[in-house]
Amino acid sequence: GQQVMQIPQYQHVQEGEDFTTYCNSSTTLSNIQWYKQRPGGHPVFLIQLVKSGEVKKQKRLTFQFGEAKKNSSLHITATQTTDVGTYFCAGAHTNAGKSTFGDGTTLTVKP
Amino acid sequence: DAGVIQSPRHEVTEMGQEVTLRCKPISGHDYLFWYRQTMMRGLELLIYFNNNVPIDDSGMPEDRFSAKMPNASFSTLKIQPSEPRDSAVYFCASSFRGGSYNSPLHFGNGTRLTVT
Numbered sequence: 365g366q367q368v369m370q371i372p373q374y375q376h377v378q379e380g381e382d383f384t385t386y387c388n389s390s391t392t393l394s395n396i397q398w399y400k401q402r403p404g405g406h407p408v409f410l411i412q413l414v415k416s417g418e419v420k421k422q423k424r425l426t427f428q429f430g431e432a433k434k435n436s437s438l439h440i441t442a443t444q445t446t447d448v449g450t451y452f453c454a455g456a457h458t459n460a461g462k463s464t465f466g467d468g469t470t471l472t473v474k475p
Numbered sequence: 476d477a478g479v480i481q482s483p484r485h486e487v488t489e490m491g492q493e494v495t496l497r498c499k500p501i502s503g504h505d506y507l508f509w510y511r512q513t514m515m516r517g518l519e520l521l522i523y524f525n526n527n528v529p530i531d532d533s534g535m536p537e538d539r540f541s542a543k544m545p546n547a548s549f550s551t552l553k554i555q556p557s558e559p560r561d562s563a564v565y566f567c568a569s570s571f572r573g574g575s576y577n578s579p580l581h582f583g584n585g586t587r588l589t590v591t
Binding site: 394395397399405406407408409412452454456462463464465466467468 | 580584
């Protein structure tokens with residue numbers, strides 16, 4: 365089936381360092397969503413990207429959608445301990461129906 | 476809005492027993508999804524409904540799993556008989572699709588199932 369690959373699986377950073385997670389699909393995506401799951405919690409929607417080359421920012425978080433709409437990234441500037449959790453991308457290959465979740469990147473931040 | 480409500484939060488059962496997980500989606504949402512999360516397999520989509528009709532159940536592991544949505548405000552996921560490998564966190568999520576693009580999923584708090 366259609367897959368969305370996400371790397372890295374784990375990332376350990378010192379507080380204040382930057383963090384990036386990458387999402388790749390072998391086929392063109394209709395749109396991509398990003399979610400954050402805190403330890404013991406449930407995935408919470410962060411943002412959706414739809415347009416080729418789109419860039420969106422939320423405070424210290426920057427989301428990008430590739431020109432070919434096959435890849436996406438989430439970059440966090442100057443991580444804080446509140447950023448810990450697992451970040452998932454979810455790609456949709458059509459404009460309706462289901463999205464496929466990546467395996468997630470688990471971020472730990474050392475104070 | 477109370478969000479997506481799942482029950483129970485935790486379920487411990489013995490192998491062979493029937494397990495029923497429940498979900499109340501956000502009012503007005505027309506899509507409902509059941510996901511299973513494990514360390515080994517990540518977040519897996521089991522089945523989803525649109526306007527109470529099952530659209531894609533290709534993720535349902537086997538015949539022991541069944542899901543229903545008798546009305547817009549209630550869905551169940553049933554496992555009969557349960558096996559230890561079914562141990563996981565089961566999430567229900569709902570969304571409203573009004574536009575042409577996938578809309579955000581709103582997840583419930585999940586049901587942590589342990590089968591001994």
